[in-house]
Amino acid sequence: MRLWGMARPMAWLLLAAVLLPVSATGALAAADACDVPEDLAIVHFPADHAYARFKARLPVRILVLGSTSSTGSNLWASKGLGASFKAYPRLIEAALESAAPGRSVTVTDRTAPGQTAALIVQRLPALLAETAADLVIWEAGTTDAVKRIDVNAFGDTLDDGLHFLAEKGIDVILVDVQYSPQTDSLYDFQPYLDYLQQVAEADGVNVLKRHDIMRHYTEEGRFDPGARIPADQVRNAGFVHACLARRLAGMILAAAQQQ
Amino acid sequence: MTVPVTKGAEDRKPGGRRREIRLDVFRGLALIFIFLDHIPSNALNWLTIRNFGFSDASEAFVFIAGYSAVLAYGRRIDDLGVPFVTARIYKRCWQLYVAQLLLFMVFTAQVAYTAATFNNPMYSEEMGIVRFFDEPHVTLLEAMLLRFRPTNMDILPLYIVLLLLFPFILLGLRRWPAGMAVLSLTAYGAANLFGWNLSTWPEGAWLFNPLAWQALFVAGAAAGLAHGRDWLRPWRRTALWLALLYLAFAFLIVLTWHSAVLESYVPTVVGTILYPIDKTNLSPSRLLHFLALAYVAVRLIPGDAPLLSWAVWRPVIRCGQHPLEIFCLGVFLSFAGHMLLVEWSGSLWAQTAVSLAGIGVMVAAAYYLSWYRAMEKAVSAGRTAKGEGGRA
Structure with a gap:
């Protein structure tokens, strides 16, 4: 929880956006709506x-x-819009295929409502036995923050789970909580975000910084949560979700190329 | 001697000590910081102390609460007697409790509003809070028991528990100061070592663990009893330098949180010792940071420092003189202010306007409360002087 209480560094982000312009690594990247600092x-x-x-x-x-929070709800389906929305777990395969043809993945989505870190850690052995996963994408923090689980308990549980996965030699990418100004006014996600980041660094796990990415999109006017x-x-x-899937695919490829 | 700005604001009996104006300044600042910090995505809360070190305005609030509880209740315990002073303290607890329930109503209204207007299935998990109101009888009961605690509603329950304990703390500090210190530090240590804490509903534990945070409150009370005595005198130079060094260290560490590049310069061993910086159990790094900050502030700004009479502090002092009212108002304003930012505009200008307007309302309310208190006092003084027949 090292960043506990730090102001959301919007000013820092602005500063970073000025001082560290995203280096366009290709003609395509320069105009990409998914770009982040x-x-x-x-x-x-x-x-x-x-x-x-x-x-x-x-x-x-x-x-x-x-x-x-990773998969959305099926409320849109009742309005006839369900088919037009795909959450990021369902987009990773295609995103990876287009980023690196020939490298394939299979994705099993086991997200469910109300999954605290503790519930997930409890289910981990069974889920691993069932799926023989090579890589786990673990979205953590949302339910713990909503239920106001003690942030230290959340961090310890997450740490236990990551150790368990590391012992099995399974790769992990953590995904943190979503951003919207509306939900940020109901909860204080920051301690959970900070703790997740700190545990991830200590355990050598990559994090998809969904909260900051979505905040960036919101501030840039690319995304309207309201x-x-x-x-x-x-x-x-x-x-x-399309951007998150692409970023995840990119992270998987980048991480799998590092030695 | 009466400092002009405090005139008529607080009772200081003739012959009593000069009002400690710095308490009001720092408490006023803490209240304004708490208001700013409670507005998420507010660029102005970048200016508050939590971005310059480990501790934040909560520490100042709790420490000053202990300090001023001694000034308010401790000094007259000999002539008023323990039972009456205890009754006074518990009357204050009741006020705090009522205030907490009022804030709960504000929060409930906010949830209802958000649920009605923010109907985005993408956030169905986050909007799970609405389910708390599926069973209002349970939720209301738990709120009344101070066990259901939405965001930003954690500090008053801590304050209530601390004030409930205050008569014992006061007696302990007066009769057996060493024993009280040992007891307080033991509880603090137990909270940190064993994670003992009170539970909340439906899950979780107190964000401000009373077992840990009492240490700061007791330290504040002890400082209040030692008011005016410079007990660190033999080591004052060393203490000041150590405090400044620690503040500089904390500032450098905090800087690294904003930059992945700087962060890589923090040696792993420092990180291992330092992190996590726990707010729930008031980790020693936070406690030390606040004590260092308080010591430096008190040493560098003496009670008669000319800068304290600057006009800019007058509104801050006014806020500091009505902590409970202004705190509650600040929580309400931070809700309202954030709602404005969400619904109207989240631009930097809007953030600045909302923040300044909020502070303006807090200050106006503080002046109003001071005026009202002074009038009440004048009226009752007149009544006492003229007897029952004198009507003002």
């Missing part, structure tokens, strides 16, 4: 297991865990 896109740690699987030309089996018309909501959610 460089410090939100750092891949620190290698993914040895995924590397071995890719090298052996085998698909990487991905298990997605977490709450429904959209009220269902069609707008679906379009906004679709944009964010």
Whole structure:
């Protein structure tokens, strides 16, 4: 919880946006709506297991865990819009295929409502036995913050889970909580975000900084979390989830190339 | 001697000590910082102390609460007697409790409003808070028991528990100061070592663990009893330098939180010792940071420092003189202010306007409360002087 109480560094982000313009690594990247500042896109740690699987030309089996903040709800389906929205777990395969043709993944989505870190850690052995996952994408923090689980307990549980996965040689990417000004006014997510970041660094696990990325999109006007018309909501959610899937695919490839 | 700005604001009996104006300044600042910090995504809360070190305005609030509880209740315990002073303290607890329930109503209204207007299925997990109101009888009961505690509603329950204990703390500090210190530090140590804490509903534990945070409150009370005595005198030079060094260290560490590049310069061993900086159990790094900050502030700004009479402090002092009212108002204003930012505009200008307007309302309310208190006092003084027949 090292950053506990630190102001959301919007001013820092602005400063970073000025001082560290995203270096356009290609003509395509310059105009990409999914772009984020460089410090939100750092891949620190290698993914040895995924590397071995890719090298052996085998698909990487991905298990997605977490709450429904990763998958959305089926409320749009009742309005006839369900089919037009795909949450990021369902987009990773395609994103990876387009980023690195020939490297395949299979994704199993086991997100569910109300999944605290403790519930997930409890289910981990069974889920791993069932899916034989090579890589776990673990969305953590949302339900713990909503239920106001003690942040130290949350951090300890997360740490236990990461150790368990590390012992099995399974790669992990953590995904932190979503951003919207509305939900940020109901909860104080910051301690959970900070703790997750700190545990991830200590345990050598990459983090998809969803909260900061979504905040960046919101501030840039690319994403409107407060959209009220269902069609707008679906379009906004679709944009964010497509970007998250692409970023995850990029992270997996980058991590699997590091040695 | 009466400092002009405090005139008529607080009772200081003739012959009593000069009002400690710095308490009001720092408490006023803490209240304003708490208001700013409670507005998420507010660029102005970048200016508050939590961005310059480990501790934040909560520490100042709790320490000053202990300090001023001694000034308010401790000094007259000999002539008023323990039972009456205890009754006074418990009357204050009741006021705090009522205030907490009032804030709960504000929060409930905010949840209802958000649920009605923010209907984005993308956030169905986050909006799970609405389910708390599926069973209002349970939720209301738990709120009344101070066990259901939405965001930003944690500090008053801590304050209530601390004030409930205050008669014992006061007696302990007066009769057996060493024993009280040992007891307080033991409880603090137990909270940190064993994680003992009170539970909340439906899950979780107190964000401000009373077992840990009492240490700061007791330290504040002890400082209040030692008011005016410079007990660190033999080591004052060393203490000041150590405090400044620690503040500089904390500032440098905090800087690294904003930059992945700077962060890589922090040696792993420092990180291992330092992190996590726990707010729930008031980790020693936070406690030390606040004590260092308080010591430096008190040493560098003496009670008669000319800068304290600057006009800019007058509104701050006014806020500091009505902590409970202004705190509650600040929590309400931070809700309202954030709602404005969400619904109207989140631009830097809007953030600045909302923050300044909020501070303006707090200050106006503080002046109003001071005026009202002074009038009440004048009226009752007149009544006493003229007997029952004198009507003002």
